[in-house]
Amino acid sequence: MPLDSETRADDRVMTDPDFAIEAKGLSKVYRSQGKTAEKRALENVDLQIPRGSLFGLLGPNGAGKSTFINILAGLVVKSAGSAKVWGYDVADNPRMAKSSIGVVPQELNIDPFFTPEEMLDVQAGLYGVPSSERRTEEILAMIGLTDKRDAYARTLSGGMRRRLLIGKAMVHDPPVLVLDEPTAGVDIELRQQLWENVVALNKRGTTVLLTTHYLEEAEELCDRIAIINHGKLVAHDDKRSLLGRLDAKTVRVTVKETLTDIPEPLRKLNPAIQQDGPAAGPTVMTIAYRPSAMTAGEIIAALNEARLTIHDLSTEETDLEDIFLQITRSSRD
Structure with a gap:
């Protein structure tokens, strides 16, 4: 009407x-x-x-x-x-x-x-x-x-x-x-x-x-x-x-050195490593961490302790899709 x-x-x-x-x-x-x-x-x-x-x-x-x-x-x-x-x-x-x-x-x-x-x-x-x-x-x-x-x-x-x-x-x-x-x-x-x-x-x-x-x-x-x-x-x-609810971040670090094993100072971070380009080229490390338990500064300090040369570094922030999936999955359980 x-x-x-x-x-x-x-x-x-x-x-x-x-x-x-x-x-x-x-x-x-x-x-x-x-x-x-x-x-x-x-x-x-x-x-x-x-x-x-x-x-x-x-x-x-x-x-x-x-x-x-x-x-x-x-x-x-x-x-x-x-x-x-x-x-x-x-x-x-x-x-x-x-x-x-x-x-x-x-x-x-x-x-x-x-x-x-x-x-x-x-x-x-x-x-x-x-x-x-x-x-x-x-x-x-x-x-x-x-x-x-x-x-x-x-x-x-x-x-x-x-x-x-x-x-x-x-x-x-x-x-x-x-x-x-x-x-x-x-x-x-x-x-x-x-x-x-x-x-x-x-x-x-x-x-x-x-x-x-x-x-x-x-x-x-x-x-x-x-x-x-x-x-x-x-x-x-x-x-x-x-x-800010999802306590997870990822750091992607490219170092100039070619690594075949994880240096001792980095083992507690459990990074995933892969070569960037040819077998003798730089190494890319992906490190997942919880901001509530660790800072990016601590990761950089561990890289310095391992005497690695940082060529590039980037972080992946939590996005809404991560939050959405986490919340809807937990509400379904």
Whole structure:
């Protein structure tokens, strides 16, 4: 049902909430149907997403991410707990909760016989945005489709359709934007364009909730990250703290000497060695260590004690993929 302008104006929260999205004890159980067993999609999820953040929600397929998003969007009814969007409870005040969120789905659900301009106008009308307040021109420019405003949607490329979906989600100027796997199947160049649009929206003050299978995207873009697995929230922290959880680093050292055996001062480090080039050339050593128990300085001191000449040295930091795999594996055990 469309949201009339009077409801949109009168029911708005007067002050911006601290959290754009709040879930407390949120659970969802899909009851058994026929031969299909009961499925617990969400189990007692507590999550707070700060206003203005670019937040990543990660998890394997079937972890519960889409169920969480669909509850926020009013498409799925929760079984227990509570969920709020921009301070509005999705059960007690569904109209205002829906008016406060825009969702960009995975599927390209676009009417092929509408033009981008028509589609944005129709979507704005569904949200009760008066003609005088519609931002069609602004949104078309923002998503780079001004020159395609009169083209049928069926003629647009996949990347253009993705951008159009973002535009549809923004017609009612929601403070919260949810992107559910927005770059799935999009080539690298178009993916970069999409992220430029998203980052620009976030800088304007829009809170962005992102789900993605591309962990490098979440690591580069998001300031806070949560990981969900088997319906349970298994991690939630700012990105830097989350990356610091995995107590493991790797040092790769190239020394000018040709080694056939590990020198005594280095044996406690248990390095892996290999020749770099010809058999009589430099040696590459890979040393894995725990930062909580050892520093890189101690490794360099051991190399000096062994009287080796360092030609090159590099470290490999923990990345989000390492954290993701460690946490999801441990939560499965």
